[in-house]
Amino acid sequence: MEQEQEQPIERMLRGHDFTEGLSDEHVARLASMASLQTFHADERVLKAGERADRCYLIQEGQIAIEIYHPTRGGVPIQTLGEGKVLGWSWFVKPYRWTFDAMTYTFTRVIVLDGVRLREAMEADPEFGYPLAVRFMEVCAERVSHSRLQMIDMFDPH
């Protein structure tokens, strides 16, 4: 039997830090819910309050997570680059983005369909659990980095 050729998107997914250690079968399954997208610099990727139905695996570029301030406008909190994951609100109710996100540079991402992914994770824990752990790690890392920013460790006073 002729071996099925790996799709480019599957290869790209396999090259992303997020999928490290995932089985071939699970990566192939993720690939079936994935698409590719590029953004120019200064493009909005997410807007707080809008429906969260996707997740981005950054391949190249720089995306800033921002919070909107009525007088200061978009205040950047953190930037994410190659190998990072943007967006987990598709995974938790009420499935609305809690922050804005803007590109700082030309950016290339793999987009995962959040609704299909959530349904697949719920229906098949063998597929869903390792992914849930990964998304939990992303959240934990983000919280830890935010705490360090909050303590203002370089302030001499």
Added chain:
Amino acid sequence: MAVAYHEPMLPLPHRVRRMTWETDDTFTMELVAAGGGGGGITSFAPGQFNMLYVFGVGEAAISMSGSPSNPDTLLHTTRAVGSVTKALANLHPGQLIGIRGPYGVSWPVDEAEGRDIVIITGGIGLAPLRPLIYTLIEQRERFGNITILFGARTPDEILFRDEIEQWRRRFDMDVLITVDRASRDWRGRLGVVTTLIPQSPFDPKNSIAYVCGPEVMMYFTLEALEKRGMPRERVFVSMERNMKCGLGFCGHCQLGPKFVCKDGPVFRWTEVASLLDIREI
């Protein structure tokens, strides 16, 4: 009676040749022996410090921030935060201060031979590492990849900005910068310095890390290095405690069984990892 200049508690007179403000509160002093050639500090190793004495005010331990290849001109970079450093900040070219030193254990350079090097620092922590960076550049062929990860509070607080730009332009080392907070005008990385570690180009199995910054930064840096697979015994840190005598006599800088001035300030991480909860005396 003539007193030998190496008398360890006797400050040697040095004259301020130049003052350079690096940021709003951080400055570099260029100092030369007051008597002209000779009679001053003749050599130092990267990571060592001097005790700088402002007559009538007091002494402060400050690391050398210049090149060990040029010990005749001593550079000290510090932040104006305490009574002594504020007095130092008010000095002008031509004025005299006293210097004792050099003191302390230096960054181990030979141990890095043949290995990748990762330097992780933040804020004023870059100053004690700059002599090491100069040394590594001078002996570049001895080492593998060199990566410098630098974090600052804001873009305005990036130390040695012009020099960092020069290092970034070199093809034989990687320099990544991030800041903790910034407006949209800043188009670089935003986030704590530890976020740079996972994707930095060093092989943890054959690397050495030099870390200097606030202790909380160093703690989380070690955690990120361990996660990357870096063994603790190949991580070196520069500790800061309230140093007074510089010789391990007075005990002010005691950190458990160690005296930071004499046994440090550079330690192998395994030597001090369990001591970080010990507060300053």
